[in-house]
Amino acid sequence: MASVTLTGVHKKYPDGFHAVRGVDLEIADGELVVLVGPSGCGKSTTLRMIAGLEEVSAGEIRIGDRLVNEVEPGDRDIAMVFQNYALYPHMTVRQNMAFGLKMRRTPKPQIAERVATAAAMLGIEALLDRRPRELSGGQRQRVALGRAIVRDPAAFLFDEPLSNLDAKLRGETRTEIAALHHRLDATMIYVTHDQVEAMTLGQRLVLMNHGIVQQVGPPMEVYTRPANRFVATFVGSPAMNLVEGRIERGRFHAPQIGAGWDVGAREEGPAVLGVRPEDLMPAGGSAPVFATGQLTVVERLGHETLAHYRLGSTDTVCIARLPADGGGPPPETAPLTIRPAGLHLFAGDAAAVRL
Numbered sequence: 157m158a159s160v161t162l163t164g165v166h167k168k169y170p171d172g173f174h175a176v177r178g179v180d181l182e183i184a185d186g187e188l189v190v191l192v193g194p195s196g197c198g199k200s201t202t203l204r205m206i207a208g209l210e211e212v213s214a215g216e217i218r219i220g221d222r223l224v225n226e227v228e229p230g231d232r233d234i235a236m237v238f239q240n241y242a243l244y245p246h247m248t249v250r251q252n253m254a255f256g257l258k259m260r261r262t263p264k265p266q267i268a269e270r271v272a273t274a275a276a277m278l279g280i281e282a283l284l285d286r287r288p289r290e291l292s293g294g295q296r297q298r299v300a301l302g303r304a305i306v307r308d309p310a311a312f313l314f315d316e317p318l319s320n321l322d323a324k325l326r327g328e329t330r331t332e333i334a335a336l337h338h339r340l341d342a343t344m345i346y347v348t349h350d351q352v353e354a355m356t357l358g359q360r361l362v363l364m365n366h367g368i369v370q371q372v373g374p375p376m377e378v379y380t381r382p383a384n385r386f387v388a389t390f391v392g393s394p395a396m397n398l399v400e401g402r403i404e405r406g407r408f409h410a411p412q413i414g415a416g417w418d419v420g421a422r423e424e425g426p427a428v429l430g431v432r433p434e435d436l437m438p439a440g441g442s443a444p445v446f447a448t449g450q451l452t453v454v455e456r457l458g459h460e461t462l463a464h465y466r467l468g469s470t471d472t473v474c475i476a477r478l479p480a481d482g483g484g485p486p487p488e489t490a491p492l493t494i495r496p497a498g499l500h501l502f503a504g505d506a507a508a509v510r511l
């Protein structure tokens with residue numbers, strides 16, 4: 157296994173589109189890092205540059221100590237798992253898994269042993285003589301994983317590998333990839349647009365938007381200390397509630413929240429106040445009242461209830477996450493309060509300021 161290092165990496169496509177704008181990233185040997193962000197943010201382009209499937213326009217990519225900018229994909233010692241599996245349709249599962257090793261002239265007994273070990277690890281021994289068309293989507297993805305595992309590469313690269321699976325299989329395969337990482341202690345770089353996948357799989361997340369890394373950190377750090385407004389709203393479901401306003405003389409003012417909210421000594425000017433749904437409480441104890449909310453919608457999800465409150469007489473709606481057994485229905489009109497550590501403040505769209 158090996159570390160993967162990106163230094164000042166850019167990608168400009170031939171049509172001039174600047175898809176990746178100066179990415180610096182150090183992925184440790186054995187680490188599972190998830191690149192996550194909305195469609196078009198440049199995460200796949202970044203992964204494809206690591207794989208050697210796209211040329212790097214500027215900057216350096218290293219796998220271990222080796223600069224790989226000019227190294228062919230086949231010589232980078234990486235294995236890639238794609239969304240569409242990319243299996244050879246005319247080959248059996250066994251042949252698909254063995255193909256890469258055969259090309260590298262690995263001795264036959266060693267190939268057989270590695271295929272058998274990987275097949276056992278993934279529970280696909282019974283499928284080894286089938287062809288891809290005789291497999292379900294989930295089974296095909298397992299074979300694609302198996303083909304990567306037998307190679308014993310310096311790093312595994314995953315490009316949205318679960319996108320074609322239904323919700324249940326997606327959850328199961330996700331768990332399996334996490335278990336594989338644990339078992340193989342392998343360097344893995346995983347691309348997804350799904351924040352749940354990112355949160356549950358990644359040891360660290362790399363959040364990207366418009367070709368720029370917005371924040372790098374362990375999932376809970378990204379969740380509890382989002383660096384900016386983009387990260388705050390991208391991670392978490394339902395999204396963080398935001399109220400746009402201004403800071404003046406140590407108070408945050410917005411039409412939605414009445415008298416203003418004490419935020420201490422801050423730079424004056426436009427600002428956005430954020431509260432996660434679990435930190436917004438209707439009629440919650442002695443904390444100062446943030447705003448008066450009118451209940452508009454109640455969503456009962458079984459394990460929890462989401463109560464939508466309109467703030468004051470404005471159109472702004474904030475969602476409060478309540479326990480399912482919260483003692484009766486949410487109040488119709490409620491003085492909304494905020495848990496002490498649950499307030500985020502963003503200056504414009506720049507870095508977050510913690511209160």
Ligand code: ATP
Binds near residue numbers: 193195198201202349
């Ligand atoms: P998705 O989840 O939709 O795949 P992504 O974050 O992985 O999104 P990329 O595939 O990396 O995004 O694409 C980043 C941007 O680069 C997009 O705006 C895309 O249209 C553009 N792009 C991708 N390939 C090319 C190309 N060959 N030529 C020009 N622009 C491209």
